[in-house]
Each structure stands twice: as structure tokens, then as C-alpha cells.
Amino acid sequence: xxxxxxxxxxxxxxxxxxxxxxxxxxxxxxxxxxxxxxxxxxxxxxxxxxxxxxxxxxxxxxxxxxxxxxxxxxxxxxxxxxxxxxxxxxxxxxxxxxxx
Numbered sequence: 787x788x789x790x791x792x793x794x795x796x797x798x799x800x801x802x803x804x805x806x807x808x809x810x811x812x813x814x815x816x817x818x819x820x821x822x823x824x825x826x827x828x829x830x831x832x833x834x835x836x837x838x839x840x841x842x843x844x845x846x847x848x849x850x851x852x853x854x855x856x857x858x859x860x861x862x863x864x865x866x867x868x869x870x871x872x873x874x875x876x877x878x879x880x881x882x883x884x885x886x
Contacts, residue, residue: 793834797826800841804848811852821851 804825808818825847837843 789834790830793829796840797829797844800844803841804844807845808848808852811849812855817855821848821855824851 801822804822805818808821809815812818812821825844828847829844834840
């Protein structure tokens with residue numbers, strides 16, 4: 787088994803733990819998936835032979851990625867846009883609803 791396959795196997799064994807950590811920090815499944823995917827990319831680009839505790843390393847990477855994502859949310863907050871299609875015919879233009 788080559789090193790890349792071994793890393794992939796080890797990562798898959800830790801995926802559910804990593805996703806749970808990311809979800810707890812971010813509160814979003816899709817953001818948690820993004821953080822876990824980025825952790826895999828960073829692992830695949832790193833020299834994993836120097837990592838003594840792969841689970842701890844991956845957990846740290848995911849946690850730091852989540853913190854970066856949370857900081858990014860604060861600097862660029864997203865506001866939901868509320869739309870109502872009303873009772874018009876199909877294809878009617880949506881009108882912007884007042885913010886709650």
C-alpha cells in the first residue's frame with residue numbers, strides 16, 4: 787500500500803469525528819463538509835510521515851479552518867433575502883419582502 791492510499795484510509799477512519807467537530811463549531815452541514823474537505827487537501831499536500839498523532843493533527847487543522855471560516859463570516863456577514871412569489875402565475879417575478 788503506498789503512502790497516499792494509507793493516508794486516504796486513515797482520513798476516512800477519522801472523517802466522522804472531523805465532521806462532528808466542524809459541525810459543532812460551524813452549525814452547518816455544508817460548511818462542515820467544506821472544512822473536512824480542506825483538511826484532506828492540506829493533509830495530502832503535507833509531509834504526513836512527520837505527524838506522530840494523525841487524529842490530533844487532523845482535528846487541529848479542522849478546528850483552525852473552522853475558526854477561519856467563523857472569522858470570515860464576521861468580516862463578510864451574509865444577510866438572508868426573503869422573497870415571496872405571491873399568488874401570481876408561474877414565472878411571475880419575485881418581490882423582495884421586508885426584513886424581519
